[in-house]
Amino acid sequence: MPDRKPTARKAPDLSNYFSGAKQSQQLSEAEEEILKLKAEIEELRSSGSNELEAQLKELREQLQSQTGILSIPIEQIEPNPEQPRQTFLPESVESMSRSLNSDGQLQPIILIQREKLLLFDGERRWRSAKALGWEALQAVIIPEPESLHRKALLTSLHREDLNPLDKAEAIVREIASNTELDASDIPRILSTVVRRLNMQKRMNAVAELVAEAPEKQHSVLASLGLSDYEQAVLSILLDLQLNPASVDANIFPMLSLADDLKAAIRSGLKGMHAIALQKLSAKNLGISEEQAHVIRAETTKKVAEENLSVIATRKVVNEVITSHQTSQTEITSTRKPVSLEVRRLQKLSFDSLKKTERSELLELQDTLRQKLTEIETILRDVE
Template sequence: MGRRIGDNLVSSQFAQIGVHQELNQANQKIEELTTEIERLKASGNKSAEEKKVVELHSSLQSQGIQKIALSQIKPNPEQPRQTFSSESLLLLARSLESDGQQQPILLFAHRDKEYFLFDGERRWRAAQLLRWKIIDAVIIPQRDSASLEKPETLRRQALLVNHHRENLNPLDLAEALVKEIATREGISELEIPKLLNALMARLTRRNLVDELTTLVSMTKEKQEEKLQKLASEGVIKEQENQIVRCLLSFQLNPASIKANVFPSLKFSDDLKAAIRNDGLGGHHAKVIQQLNAESLDKSEKEALIIRQQLTKEVIEGKLSVAATRTRVASELAKHTQQEKPLMSTVTQKAIAVITGVKLNEMEKTELEAFEKALKEKLKEIRANFKK
């Protein structure tokens, strides 16, 4: 195992005065802490992990805290977290102003007098609002300085630290995962959600969803055995396998990502902006997304205005997801009842079934059969028009 975070910080502190015994003890403590943190992350014991992270921070701060000019710090260009609402930054800035900086940010030394942010971008942004010139930081020794030139290295490191803290919203997580999988496996970003949808639909038809979801808690060796078995049985295809492996490397459940994370990629631009700038929740956005031009029978411009008004109401009123769902249903009913003729319940259900079919989750043979059935039904409809 290579040297861990903090080795160089401790060494430079003690080497100058030659206190070798203290140096060894300090290095040993950091070695033990980082090993324990890795074990706790793997086991999912988040409470114990957070306590050890605090302890590690304490060890590093006492020996390596520095004052770094804000102008020398650059955000990680591959940072998965893109959501920094103005309200949350303002609140943090007030806290920094009144209580001071409680914890240093973590940086990678990049070039001469230049650093990349690894952890603490919110604190860095809030400090800029206060027009601070310097900020407390800990410099993380980089075992391979060339790795900072690789975007995929920065992205994966930042994705890991954010995922372990569970502080990425569904939109940021979805975009980061798609980039990571595309870079790692060479699959088109647009195809990744479609491939995962197709896999989950196939597993659902064969009652094999549990076969995939249980992989998350298995060891890497057991995961490989199971994936190879599913591949040999023709259940999972090559690119689908690659996507699942990447998700499992972050301890993510593919079924959950398909249902709760990747759908955010289809959010309208106004909802994405509301998530990132105004603090709109991902689940709220998923509900509001129903207010589209087609469902409202409006133009895109008219639908946008309705959606923005309701989004503002949800944010300012701090509505729950359930309350948002009720408001959206009310809005849909108001517009559809005004402008559409009443239909029988049977007709409404038939239309809902057809429009609700997810074609991108069907196999080719299923699409052909569905097309044939629709053509036959269309002939019947035309015949009835002539009566």
């Protein structure tokens, strides 16, 4: 695994990698050059280099001149089951369809050769082309990288349009596949170690390791008195150039969201909005789970339709909670007088009733009969 370099590293000149490749209809004849290229692409993507797109454009031009780009029937292409991105919004696919329809395919998709051709990069273009009824797409075929999920994760992880739920699930899958941990235990382990290191005021030192070489990362982690599992989790996150504290605070909370909010994220809701809406729980509202689900759905719809900011969303959520807490207080206050009167009646002993004037007893009897009739009417309506 190549050492991670600081982000200030100069981007490599990709144009030299294919200068000696033979012209061929299959890129597999240039495997060594391609593997070098993929390593550099991953490093550039993960470091956020501004030179990446220019380099890739130059590469595509060279590949095309060497007839490395092939026309592949869409029916022969299948999505990658290890693709970190699980969410493809309809409007995003439609936008790409309009682009393909008006301008054609500007960039080739990248495929991996197995028994079938798997998508490594370009699934949105593939989905859009299928929607348009295209029969083929221009593609580059590369040898399958080792640790396919990690490679796909690196190409997707730092893109702004990868939603936090897809990101959280992909990170957990990567950690689980490289450790003996159950996926459900990973967020808890991370939260525990981050909380402890924060108390020890050593979390900042861990965050600074993101840009360091693996040897430095392992050396520092080994000095922190971590359990094997804690060290493994932090090591993998740092290898992915992720700040563990940020993952704990902003990404892994997506995994504990209510199912309806997870669905909303996959439909375009932002992660921080979902975290705010999560407060509309049955416990906070003092109502049933079914009722809370309805209120969350209504509030989520309002947030989406009005395009509310996170701050505005929090305000709306607090207003909804306050409104329901007030209603519950009012309901409780109407119940208290009834309870008090019941207790008062229970305190009327037989001896005290014997000492009461007949006229007062008759008046009490009439009142009780009238209230009993009202209670029976209410109970029938409830049924």
